[in-house]
Amino acid sequence: MTKNLSSYEGLVSATVINELRQLGERLAGKKVVHVNSTREGGGVAEILDWMVPLMQDVGLDVSWEVIEGTSDFFSVTKKFHNGLQGFPVHISSQEWQTYREVNETNAVRLRPILEEADLVVIHDPQPAPLMGLCPNRKGKWIWRGHIDVSRPTRSVWQGLRPFVAGYDASIFSMCQFAQTLPHPQYLIPPSIDPLSPKNIDLDPEELSAVRYQYNLDSQKPLLVQISRFDRFKDPLGVIAAYKLVRKSQPVQLVLAGGGASDDPEGQQVLEEALEAAAGDPDIHILLLPSDAHKTINALQRLASIVIQKSTREGFGLTVTEGLWKGKPVIGGDTGGIRLQLVNYHTGFLVNTPEGAAHRIRFLLHHEKLRNVMGIKAREFVRENFLLTRQLREYLTLFHIVSSNDGSSTIFI
């Protein structure tokens, strides 16, 4: 079903919708192309899945292109991902060459549309070299970094920086992620789509069906972490926290995540989690298909507490998703999770499995506080972290870069 803005009336005010239409009208007909590396799986694809039709709905001529890569290419870009998040990796000259060659191949296919576009938004490092491969580009090019690059492995960032530096602007989710670059760096936190299958309200019957399907006990508090099986999401730390809680009270844990076509490392992390959970019937490790959005939605709604115990994180949209479902969230004290969790307010920030276990026990003990925090959290998301806000900021950025006006106030 094609998304349109009027569907969101009721979730946000008509005035907010009208504001977006007015910003869009003044950009009507502009050709915008988004480019990333996967059509499904992972946060970027989810964002583009709603952003593209909504930008079209406000009058822009928008398309979404996906670069095609080999397994070697995605292994390299996964190493980029890890390296940018601070994990020590070495990229060989052969791997850099693979990166460039795959982009050169994609540039042959994409060059006509990219060079004609008024605005091109390149998401993450995978397609970053495309700009340099489009010498006759006429529009503005924006690089959107979704990853936490606050402390990148130096050699990886040094290798990638030349591909990014020539852009007209870049976008980061938080100022902590920004790097020294010779162009303006704008800050746009991501957001969630309240009408997507992952976030839409569900009937009690749908919740019961998921509880039954995964053999969850309705009498035991449920802890849920939804994440790719990625080392930085620390699934083993979550299991350790669960085991500490389990010593004092009955509890059950779901670790659920999908794979993404650009993440070859996931299988190994999944196997490590399965091994850590072996023999415990209250730990449910679910490798879900990429379209299991309603299942994820139901698991978050069934949860007593949502966990996101990452040790490195981009923004951590699963935290916002949990908050939108009225759940306090216990999250790792890192990246964008810090923006979203305010202790005793929307959840708790933790640094260790012990810290997570402590806060889980605290929240399970204080049921009323848990509910109050959940209600408050949902309203913060409504006000600031629904897709309408992010769409507004992208449209604002398009106005800024199109205006060629360096002043701090632009009248359109």
Add this chain to the structure above:
Amino acid sequence: MDDFIIQDCTLLSRTSTVPPAINLRELRDRLANCRPQVIYHHFCETTLVPSFDNPDYRNDFAVWAKLYIGDRVLAEQLGIINPYAYTDLEKLREEVLEILDQRLSEVYDIASCQSGSEFFFTEAVTVVFDTGLRVSTPEALPEAIGKMTNGSIYYHFLESRRREPVGLDDFSTWLSNFPDQEAGRHNLQMLDYSFSTLTELRNELVQALEKGGAS
């Protein structure tokens, strides 16, 4: 009398060229040299920046002092500053530097924040546009305000104080053309906006005007 023209604005934050500060001394030194827009952003525009918090203080410097370097004395001193009382941002900078210098002279150990909690100096670009909406009579103003975006509320009630006539909000300026709206004007000018989110402020503005007889 001319109609009230409802403008809207959207704001986009961006990094500044100022490196982050990890302690009070760095905060002081960087603040002394940053662009005025940076000071304005952290004092005034922060209310438009998406957040999961409704902090005690309405400027980023006070919030950082309290939450990240644990200096509650400084937070209180910075938190009470009304940036709109300064017609010149350089005067505001002088006032903040005075407070920081005083505090630096009082503390023996200069506390640093944890890694990742540095103070990041940012600024913003604001895009302003005409909504096409007009208000013809004072009686129609409360209802119109009730339907405004947060951007419009910010632009007409807070940001307006920087524009001529300096220190006044746009609603009051427009109502001054209507002698029978003195009570509403007075209520608007007495409104303490320091503790409200923009959503709360919208409701308070409507109430202030309705109490003044405009409804």
